[in-house]
Amino acid sequence: MANVVAFGLQWGDEGKGKIIDLLSEFVDIIVRYQGGANAGHTIVVGDQKIILHLIPSGILHPAKVCVIGNGVVLDPSVLVSEIEELKKLGYMEDARRLKVSAFSHVIMPYHKKMDVYRESATESRKIGTTGRGIGPAYEDKASRLGIRVVDLLDRKLFSEKVRENLKIKNFLIKRYYKGEPLRLREVLKEYAGYRSVLKDYVADTPYLIQEGIRKKKNILFEGAQGTYLDIDHGTYPYVTSSNTIAGNAACGAGVPPTAIDYVLGVCKAYTTRVGEGPFPTELTGPEGELIRQKGGEFGATTGRPRRCGWFDVVIVKRAVALSGVRGLAVMKLDVLDEFDTVDICIEYRMGRRVSMQPPMGLKGWVACEPVYERVPGWKTSTRGITRFEDLPVNARKYVQRIEELVGVPIDIISTGAERTHTVMRRNPLASRG
Numbered sequence: 125m126a127n128v129v130a131f132g133l134q135w136g137d138e139g140k141g142k143i144i145d146l147l148s149e150f151v152d153i154i155v156r157y158q159g160g161a162n163a164g165h166t167i168v169v170g171d172q173k174i175i176l177h178l179i180p181s182g183i184l185h186p187a188k189v190c191v192i193g194n195g196v197v198l199d200p201s202v203l204v205s206e207i208e209e210l211k212k213l214g215y216m217e218d219a220r221r222l223k224v225s226a227f228s229h230v231i232m233p234y235h236k237k238m239d240v241y242r243e244s245a246t247e248s249r250k251i252g253t254t255g256r257g258i259g260p261a262y263e264d265k266a267s268r269l270g271i272r273v274v275d276l277l278d279r280k281l282f283s284e285k286v287r288e289n290l291k292i293k294n295f296l297i298k299r300y301y302k303g304e305p306l307r308l309r310e311v312l313k314e315y316a317g318y319r320s321v322l323k324d325y326v327a328d329t330p331y332l333i334q335e336g337i338r339k340k341k342n343i344l345f346e347g348a349q350g351t352y353l354d355i356d357h358g359t360y361p362y363v364t365s366s367n368t369i370a371g372n373a374a375c376g377a378g379v380p381p382t383a384i385d386y387v388l389g390v391c392k393a394y395t396t397r398v399g400e401g402p403f404p405t406e407l408t409g410p411e412g413e414l415i416r417q418k419g420g421e422f423g424a425t426t427g428r429p430r431r432c433g434w435f436d437v438v439i440v441k442r443a444v445a446l447s448g449v450r451g452l453a454v455m456k457l458d459v460l461d462e463f464d465t466v467d468i469c470i471e472y473r474m475g476r477r478v479s480m481q482p483p484m485g486l487k488g489w490v491a492c493e494p495v496y497e498r499v500p501g502w503k504t505s506t507r508g509i510t511r512f513e514d515l516p517v518n519a520r521k522y523v524q525r526i527e528e529l530v531g532v533p534i535d536i537i538s539t540g541a542e543r544t545h546t547v548m549r550r551n552p553l554a555s556r557g
Contacts, residue, residue: 131347139455148182157376159348195376330378362401370447402489
């Protein structure tokens with residue numbers, strides 16, 4: 125048995141979807157443990173490009189059980205659409221392969237309204253939210269106003285909870301944001317349709333996963349977003365509303381920390397960020413635009429262009445320490461193929477001093493300047509290469525330099541979007557203890 129957490133080391137969008145899809149071949153159960161439909165995982169299988177927001181990409185493999193854990197906030201409209209789309213593509217023939225936690229909290233229409241209104245009302249302090257209602261849903265969860273999936277299945281209880289919540293939400297929407305209030309009847313009608321679909325998938329997922337552990341099944345825990353969007357450890361307030369680091373896999377899935385054998389950190393061969401917030405290595409000129417175009421750096425959920433920059437050792441090394449990362453997956457190495465030289469940020473300059481630790485406050489993030497080490501590029505295509513020794517010499521040196529600076533071995537290197545475009549130096553599922 126080997127239970128592995130795969131999660132992001134940067135600001136999300138690191139390519140975790142491909143890694144989850146790749147490793148799903150070697151596991152029995154795949155568990156998404158936090159976040160919501162603001163995550164977007166793009167997987168390329170042959171000629172098919174599939175974008176998933178809630179369902180783990182392991183669903184593309186036959187006979188795998190995919191779990192949406194209790195730590196996820198669930199948008200039923202997105203989930204139902206994903207189920208329908210996957211069925212059209214020939215997947216999801218067996219409903220037993222997808223399990224939705226009864227304890228996951230449900231995103232409601234008022235969460236989305238509040239999200240959009242709040243962002244537009246604070247023009248000078250935009251966070252860059254996707255408007256999917258993620259933050260307001262987690263707020264209701266923390267304030268005990270949330271509605272869980274198990275509540276949705278109970279028609280009477282659900283109706284009572286929605287009625288009570290609308291008294292508060294409609295007051296804010298109408299009086300403060302000057303918006304159109306929601307109608308109880310319309311909300312109940314919409315969610316009755318979701319209830320009829322979701323009832324076949326709802327389960328006591330912590331028990332299901334714990335039984336899998338007891339039976340020595342291999343389990344892959346999937347994180348959404350990235351370390352620096354973590355509500356506690358990210359570039360606050362420009363963060364998401366959940367804990368994205370590997371430690372939350374235990375809480376968000378309902379398993380003991382001792383059940384996790386290996387932590388795999390996923391990062392790009394460069395750095396990207398969507399939305400507002402600090403980004404020390406951001407490139408605003410032609411180099412950044414080349415990375416964006418070559419890497420297809422546009423959000424899978426929103427379509428927004430991602431901000432692009434050089435690889436940042438400072439943030440990755442801190443992320444590795446926060447989550448006990450034992451191996452790296454470095455994605456999109458091929459995007460850097462055209463550069464004469466490639467820069468690596470090795471530390472930050474803050475006034476007269478330099479540091480290898482990220483700043484603690486937002487002012488520090490804004491003030492810090494990256495200190496770069498420049499390495500030669502390889503000017504040769506790496507696309508589709510599957511063996512490390514077949515990579516250009518300078519590409520190998522770049523990978524090895526990142527290994528040295530971060531202090532963690534690189535297990536996997538992605539050399540393209542397709543499953544087969546991968547260098548597997550070590551399979552994390554082969555690890556024990």
